[in-house]
Amino acid sequence: MKEIRIHARAGQGAITTAEILGQAYFQEGKYAYAFPHFGAARMGAPMNAFVRVDERPIRLRSQVKNPDYLIVVDPTLLRGFNCYLGFQDNGVAVINTKEGLEIPKPKGGQKAYLLPANDIAMKTIGRALGNTVLLGAFSAASGEISLDSLNRSIRDRFSANMADLNIEAAKQGYEFIKSRIQNPRQNEVGLAKSEK
Amino acid sequence: MRQFIEGSKAVALAVKLCKPGVISAYPITPQTHIVEELAQLVADAELKAEFVNVESEHSAASLVLGSTACGVRSFTATSSQGFLLMLEVLFNIAGMRLPLVMTCANRSVSAPLNIWNDQQDSMTARDSGWIQLFAENNQEVVDLHLQAYKIAEDKDVLLPVMVCMDGFILTHGAEVVDIPEQTLVDKFLPPFNLINKLDINNPKTLGAFADPDYYMEARFAMQVANDNALKVIPRVAGEFSKVFGRDSGGLFEGYRIEDAEQVIVSLGSLVGTIKEAVDELRREGKKAGVLKLITYRPFPASAIYQALKNVPEIAVVEKAVSLGLSGPLYADLKSSFSCSAKRTNKISGFVIGLGGRDVTKDSIKEIFDLLSKEEKACRFIGLKQG
Numbered sequence: 010m011k012e013i014r015i016h017a018r019a020g021q022g023a024i025t026t027a028e029i030l031g032q033a034y035f036q037e038g039k040y041a042y043a044f045p046h047f048g049a050a051r052m053g054a055p056m057n058a059f060v061r062v063d064e065r066p067i068r069l070r071s072q073v074k075n076p077d078y079l080i081v082v083d084p085t086l087l088r089g090f091n092c093y094l095g096f097q098d099n100g101v102a103v104i105n106t107k108e109g110l111e112i113p114k115p116k117g118g119q120k121a122y123l124l125p126a127n128d129i130a131m132k133t134i135g136r137a138l139g140n141t142v143l144l145g146a147f148s149a150a151s152g153e154i155s156l157d158s159l160n161r162s163i164r165d166r167f168s169a170n171m172a173d174l175n176i177e178a179a180k181q182g183y184e185f186i187k188s189r190i191q192n193p194r195q196n197e198v199g200l201a202k203s204e205k
Numbered sequence: 206m207r208q209f210i211e212g213s214k215a216v217a218l219a220v221k222l223c224k225p226g227v228i229s230a231y232p233i234t235p236q237t238h239i240v241e242e243l244a245q246l247v248a249d250a251e252l253k254a255e256f257v258n259v260e261s262e263h264s265a266a267s268l269v270l271g272s273t274a275c276g277v278r279s280f281t282a283t284s285s286q287g288f289l290l291m292l293e294v295l296f297n298i299a300g301m302r303l304p305l306v307m308t309c310a311n312r313s314v315s316a317p318l319n320i321w322n323d324q325q326d327s328m329t330a331r332d333s334g335w336i337q338l339f340a341e342n343n344q345e346v347v348d349l350h351l352q353a354y355k356i357a358e359d360k361d362v363l364l365p366v367m368v369c370m371d372g373f374i375l376t377h378g379a380e381v382v383d384i385p386e387q388t389l390v391d392k393f394l395p396p397f398n399l400i401n402k403l404d405i406n407n408p409k410t411l412g413a414f415a416d417p418d419y420y421m422e423a424r425f426a427m428q429v430a431n432d433n434a435l436k437v438i439p440r441v442a443g444e445f446s447k448v449f450g451r452d453s454g455g456l457f458e459g460y461r462i463e464d465a466e467q468v469i470v471s472l473g474s475l476v477g478t479i480k481e482a483v484d485e486l487r488r489e490g491k492k493a494g495v496l497k498l499i500t501y502r503p504f505p506a507s508a509i510y511q512a513l514k515n516v517p518e519i520a521v522v523e524k525a526v527s528l529g530l531s532g533p534l535y536a537d538l539k540s541s542f543s544c545s546a547k548r549t550n551k552i553s554g555f556v557i558g559l560g561g562r563d564v565t566k567d568s569i570k571e572i573f574d575l576l577s578k579e580e581k582a583c584r585f586i587g588l589k590q591g
Contacts, residue, residue, distance in 0.1 A: 028211070028379045035209035035381060044378040050234075050320055066342070066381065068477035070374050071565045 011153065012073045013060040016092045017082035020052040025166070026082065026140040027058035030147070032162040033154045034062050042067035055086055062153075076100060078151055080143055082126075084110055093119070103146045103186075105139045122150045124185050133178040134171075141175040145182030149190070156183050207383045212343040212375040213238030215382045216308055219350040220280050221252045222390040223306075227272035227279040229257040229265045233287040234320050235372035236310035240282055262287035266294035273303040274411050276402035278354065282308035284372055286315060288326040292333075298365050299334030299427065301412040304357030304399070305365040306350065311473065311524075312372040313560040321561020322372040323524035324473060328533050334427045336366040336434055337502040338454070339472040343382045346370045348445065348453035349499075351385070355394050355441045361433040369501075371474040371524075373561070385449055393448045431503040438500050456505040458497040459512055461487060465494030467576050468513060470538055471522045472498050475557070475564060479522070482569035493573055498534070506541035514545065518576040519552045522569070522586075526556045531583040539582075551576065557586040 013030065017023035024045045031041035042061045048054045059073040075095045079102035086092060087104075091113075096102070099118045105126040106112055115121045124146050126139025133142075141163060148156050159179055164172045210218075216239045220228075228247070230240040246252040259265045262283050269279040283291055288309060298305055309327040313319045327337060336356060340346040346368065353366040370376060403411060415423055435456065442454035460480055462468050469479050476497040486493040496512060498505075513519055523532040530536055535554030542548050555572050558564040568587050575584065 024377070028209075031379050032209045040381050041209060042378060042380045044374065046373075047320075066344075068342075069481045069566065070371075070378075070474045070478045072563045074565070 010061060010063040010067075010069075011078070012076045013062070013078040013080065014073045014076035015058040015060075015080045015082060016086050016090070017056060017058070018052075018086070019047060019050070019054050019056045021082050022138060022140045023056060023058040023082055026080065026144060027060050029141070029144060029159070029162050029166055030060050030154070031062075032165055033144075033158040034060070036158040036161050037154060039064065040066050046072055055090060078147065078153070079103070080147055081105060082140060082143065084112065087113055101151050103143055103150050105143055120150070122146060122186050122189065124182060124189075126182060129181050129185065130178055133181055134174045141178045142182035145179030145184075146186045148179070149183045149186035156180065206386075207381055209379060210343070210382050210384070211238065211377065211379045212346055212370060213310075213377065214242050215343050215347050215384065216282070216350060216370070217242035217246060218384050219347040221246055222385065222387055223280075223351065223354050223394060224252075224278065224396075225254050225280045226277035227255050227257065227269060228281065229259055229268040229272075229279075230281050230283065231259055231262045231265050231287060233262070233284050235312055235322070235376045236282045236284040236287070236308065238376060239308060239310065243280070262290040263294060266291040266298065269305055269307075270294060270298050270301070270303060273298070273305045273399070274301065274403045276397065276399040276404075278397040279305055280307065281305070282310065284310040285312035285320075285326045289314060289329065292329060295330050295335060295365075296333045297412060300423070302363040302401075302427070302430070303365060304354070304363055304397075306353040306357055307365070307367050308350070309367050309369045310372045310376045311369055319560040322374055323559045323561070324369065324371070325525045325559070327367060327369045328525040328527075330367065331502055331533060334364055334431070335502065336362075336364055336431075336438075336500070337369060338366065338499055339369045339501055340375065341474055341476045341497060343370075343375055343378065343380050345453055345499075346375060347382055347384065348449070348451070351390060351394060352438075352441050352445055352454045354397070355444075356434065356437055358397055358399075359433075359437045359441075360400075362430050362437050364427070364430050364434065369473065374474045383451075389448055393445065434503050435500075435505055435508075454499060456500045456508055457512070458499060460495045460497065462494035462496055462512065462516070464492055465516055466492040467518045467520070467573055468494045468496055468516045469520045469522050469569070469572065470496045470498060470509070470513075470534065472501060472534065473524070475522065475524065478564055478566060479569050482566045482573070485566065486570065486573060491573070501534070504537050504541070506537070507544075509538065510541045510544065513550070514542075517550060519550055520555055520572050520576050521552070522555045522557055522572060524556075524558045526559070526583070532556050535582060551580045553580050553584065554582045555584050555586050562587055
């Protein structure tokens with residue numbers, strides 16, 4: 010079983026992100042369970058969405074405490090929250106960020122991939138909603154789902170034009186991470202080096 | 206067709222397959238997505254029904270009371286405070302023997318105000334005459350809605366049925382669900398034909414005044430109908446299995462209870478987490494099991510007793526409390542063992558997960574550990590210390 014935890018604020022589309030991801034896993038013949046947990050249940054309040062994936066139907070209904078993967082939609086959450094809480098030792102995080110923002114370093118075998126998802130989304134979709142960019146990045150960083158399955162899932166979720174824009178956004182997120190994996194550059198937005 | 210779908214949307218599609226003529230509801234978290242989706246299906250003419258917007262849950266329940274009394278298959282859904290506001294009408298619907306189906310998206314009740322999941326809301330209607338079915342997952346949610354109309358409309362039952370699903374955990378949880386084909390549903394569920402209905406060509410009164418000479422007989426008839434439902438519910442589950450090719454519904458499901466020395470009895474989505482804990486304990490050589498109660502009302506007391514009479518240690522784990530006593534299910538289960546004069550089973554009660562507090566596998570294992578200690582009616586699990 011694989012577990013994914015998404016950190017966002019209510020209203021930033023984390024539930025949609027979790028559902029698109031679950032749908033992509035379903036495309037690949039897996040069983041997924043995507044579900045939210047609201048904090049203050051008000052727009053802007055920190056919240057989580059979770060995806061649990063397995064080869065058989067998911068029965069476990071508790072929140073995800075020890076995620077294999079993290080997706081951070083809103084990096085300002087990293088200031089007040091420890092988004093890495095319970096993060097698996099060999100976990101992979103995909104974090105939406107921008108230059109000048111200090112991102113806490115992961116530990117041990119954990120990897121954190123940083124990308125300016127909102128900037129990419131502004132250029133592709135025209136709105137600063139980096140969720141599908143992050144999903145493309147997740148596909149590249151984790152190797153869990155193919156970009157093709159993700160695209161089909163996005164197509165399923167959005168109407169024709171919006172689907173096209175989001176598929177392009179996902180592709181750019183995917184390529185951004187792929188290029189950073191092949192060619193890591195320090196001291197810039199990209200692959201964060203793990204602290205040993 | 207198998208789909209990856211949110212629980213609330215799955216409910217809406219299941220209700221659509223049952224072809225209701227009237228839907229009325231007032232939105233409340235976490236029920237809202239169910240009725241939003243149904244309103245959309247009606248607006249898109251995918252479902253030919255009248256969706257009536259009303260100003261409160263009391264009105265929503267009253268409206269579907271009226272439409273069902275006219276012989277039209279109807280639907281409503283609510284949660285929490287909305288459920289409490291409906292309660293007066295819910296007793297009337299059952300008393301008038303109207304085979305309505307509603308969804309309760311289970312949520313805690315105020316005060317303190319809390320929007321998250323527990324099962325306190327539907328428990329307040331356990332004495333109302335409604336049949337109450339609890340779903341473990343969203344496949345069961347769909348299957349129980351299809352079965353609910355068939356059970357309610359059975360001539361030996363004629364009682365309303367409430368399908369209870371855990372708020373957020375199931376309503377807002379997306380998972381893989383098989384949504385059946387319309388042709389199969391049509392084969393399973395015949396059109397609604399209410400014999401004793403309101404008809405302008407044949408005027409009559411339903412739910413009229415009954416003086417002390419008649420009232421008790423009407424209530425006794427409801428008790429008989431509940432007894433009948435204990436036979437009808439498994440029969441409908443059997444017919445469901447024949448048509449759709451999967452087992453779903455019935456009175457309860459035993460999971461690894463045959464040789465079990467410790468069994469948890471529980472309701473709803475909690476059972477999934479308990480099954481995971483049971484499997485882990487079994488791997489460690491512990492003889493653990495879980496009995497998932499699907500039909501909470503009518504309460505299948507003798508069937509449960511037969512299934513559990515030889516189990517040395519039993520726990521009832523529930524997301525509700527009858528304040529001043531114990532969990533309501535605990536009291537019910539304990540009474541089903543009253544026929545046994547020399548009971549040797551230890552039966553303990555646990556209240557867990559109120560107001561959305563997360564229930565983990567570890568907390569379930571803690572309960573299994575506590576079972577060998579003295580029998581206690583009401584322990585709260587997962588309270589903050591100090």
